[in-house]
Amino acid sequence: MSDAAAGTPESPPPSPWERERPVRARVAPAREPLSRERIVEAAFVVLDRSGLDKLSMRQVAAELEVAVSALYAYVRSKDDLLELMYTRLFADFTLPEPDPERWREQVLDYARSWRWLLLSHRDMARISMAHVPFTAELLPYVEALLAIFRTAGLPDRIAAEAGDLISTYIDGFVLEEGMWQDRAAEQAGSGSLARPDWREMADEMQNYFASLPEEDFPHLRALSGSMVTESSDERFDIGLEIILRGLASYLPDREA
Amino acid sequence: MSDAAAGTPESPPPSPWERERPVRARVAPAREPLSRERIVEAAFVVLDRSGLDKLSMRQVAAELEVAVSALYAYVRSKDDLLELMYTRLFADFTLPEPDPERWREQVLDYARSWRWLLLSHRDMARISMAHVPFTAELLPYVEALLAIFRTAGLPDRIAAEAGDLISTYIDGFVLEEGMWQDRAAEQAGSGSLARPDWREMADEMQNYFASLPEEDFPHLRALSGSMVTESSDERFDIGLEIILRGLASYLPDREA
DNA sequence: ATATCTTGATGAACGCCGTTCTCTTGCTGA
DNA sequence: TCAGCAAGAGAACGGCGTTCATCAAGATAT
Numbered sequence: 118m119s120d121a122a123a124g125t126p127e128s129p130p131p132s133p134w135e136r137e138r139p140v141r142a143r144v145a146p147a148r149e150p151l152s153r154e155r156i157v158e159a160a161f162v163v164l165d166r167s168g169l170d171k172l173s174m175r176q177v178a179a180e181l182e183v184a185v186s187a188l189y190a191y192v193r194s195k196d197d198l199l200e201l202m203y204t205r206l207f208a209d210f211t212l213p214e215p216d217p218e219r220w221r222e223q224v225l226d227y228a229r230s231w232r233w234l235l236l237s238h239r240d241m242a243r244i245s246m247a248h249v250p251f252t253a254e255l256l257p258y259v260e261a262l263l264a265i266f267r268t269a270g271l272p273d274r275i276a277a278e279a280g281d282l283i284s285t286y287i288d289g290f291v292l293e294e295g296m297w298q299d300r301a302a303e304q305a306g307s308g309s310l311a312r313p314d315w316r317e318m319a320d321e322m323q324n325y326f327a328s329l330p331e332e333d334f335p336h337l338r339a340l341s342g343s344m345v346t347e348s349s350d351e352r353f354d355i356g357l358e359i360i361l362r363g364l365a366s367y368l369p370d371r372e373a
Numbered sequence: 374m375s376d377a378a379a380g381t382p383e384s385p386p387p388s389p390w391e392r393e394r395p396v397r398a399r400v401a402p403a404r405e406p407l408s409r410e411r412i413v414e415a416a417f418v419v420l421d422r423s424g425l426d427k428l429s430m431r432q433v434a435a436e437l438e439v440a441v442s443a444l445y446a447y448v449r450s451k452d453d454l455l456e457l458m459y460t461r462l463f464a465d466f467t468l469p470e471p472d473p474e475r476w477r478e479q480v481l482d483y484a485r486s487w488r489w490l491l492l493s494h495r496d497m498a499r500i501s502m503a504h505v506p507f508t509a510e511l512l513p514y515v516e517a518l519l520a521i522f523r524t525a526g527l528p529d530r531i532a533a534e535a536g537d538l539i540s541t542y543i544d545g546f547v548l549e550e551g552m553w554q555d556r557a558a559e560q561a562g563s564g565s566l567a568r569p570d571w572r573e574m575a576d577e578m579q580n581y582f583a584s585l586p587e588e589d590f591p592h593l594r595a596l597s598g599s600m601v602t603e604s605s606d607e608r609f610d611i612g613l614e615i616i617l618r619g620l621a622s623y624l625p626d627r628e629a
Numbered sequence: 630a631t632a633t634c635t636t637g638a639t640g641a642a643c644g645c646c647g648t649t650c651t652c653t654t655g656c657t658g659a
Numbered sequence: 660t661c662a663g664c665a666a667g668a669g670a671a672c673g674g675c676g677t678t679c680a681t682c683a684a685g686a687t688a689t
Contacts (some may be wrong), residue, residue, distance in 0.1 A: 256589075277599045278615065281545070282615060292502065336532075356537065356538050362622040362623075363614075363618040
């Protein structure tokens, strides 16, 4: 809420966390000076190596071989750092131009790209869920999604909810993917430090559902088959398709 | 790593966190002894008073006027405590008997009840999102939801995804509600300690969207109207309706 | 050339956290 | 009466986010 909405009427003395990397260093510096970018980069390294629960300011500082307090010259707080990471993820996101004829594919592309980005770093979905993407840098991406819905012809009430619905679905799906991955990883023991692939995940799910008593949970057991047959990508698309069909039903010229 | 694989072949001495409240105390005890229930209850008090970020074992112990270490006789860890809180929330949840004729209303009831429970304690959606409801106590509730979908006639692939989709939607929606509430609360300052009502939330959203530049975000601004006009309950139902329409499109005898 | 200012980074410190360990206390049953 | 026991207390460990006084060294001014 701070900078974007309120504005800063008084002549702004540059807060330490807002200053840019100084332009000096005419000659090559012995060690590259700190910067917001380098801190975010290091944070991603720690995140991928150790996970969100172990991501601390101290670990990030250690990764940069720097004192913890030095970070606070570029970053307001840990939460600020997480928000920078979240924002940075959006940087690799290409916005589609709304085209009423192809709104379904555009939403599909949007969702798949976003999921792909979330999967590119460990626990990223957890970070994503913790932030409403309503900061100044992220608004264009929300706007673009809503543009697709509105130019497709959806009523405003529906388009507004559809944005939330799709975003929530993506985050939630990837979040759950991550949980199954962690489960599979810890069941495999410390031997497999690499992230488990889909096969291991499916095995873990299979084992779990197979262990349920048949008479108490007939539906869960019956559906476990579908969950293992389908890959994560297929399951993701199925959920999207459900939403898209729901949305299409609000279109005036709906197809069968 | 070694314990998990090895199992525990020796006759298990009851772990301290598994023991029941001792039956003694024939006469009324000066102070009621500790128990898992009392701890969970105190945790809810702290949660509602201070929020999830401030919910610590120490605060819970203080609420019970007890040493921190005493808690660990009944609870394995803080995460275990959170899971107990989550499970306990489900206790007030009544399960519907699947009825193919009324599957839509049943899903609506299910979702509304669950949202209502999530709203009954501060930050509960955050706790909910952090746990897949696949513990033994919670499985019946998942099973019941899937039962509704399957007896309604949905294909297995769809029913399986629908379960995730609906659950994710509920959690995500309430999560976002909480974020707007927090925003409104902190904007109102420390004066209003009570949780902000819907009117304040809507005002906060209204202000936010009105502050956006018209030319850059025409769709966001256009849709902000819908978000303020509709109450949270109405918006929740709209999202549900989108999903339900999508699901209905997979039914053999689908209505127009 | 010398003195002053500025700035990026340091290291210690504060208060809080989850968790574990040892010790006390007061009751139970023989 | 007294050993045994279990519930709870208290201190301690290592880690956390954050702040603050300090420092070293380059830039600037005299």
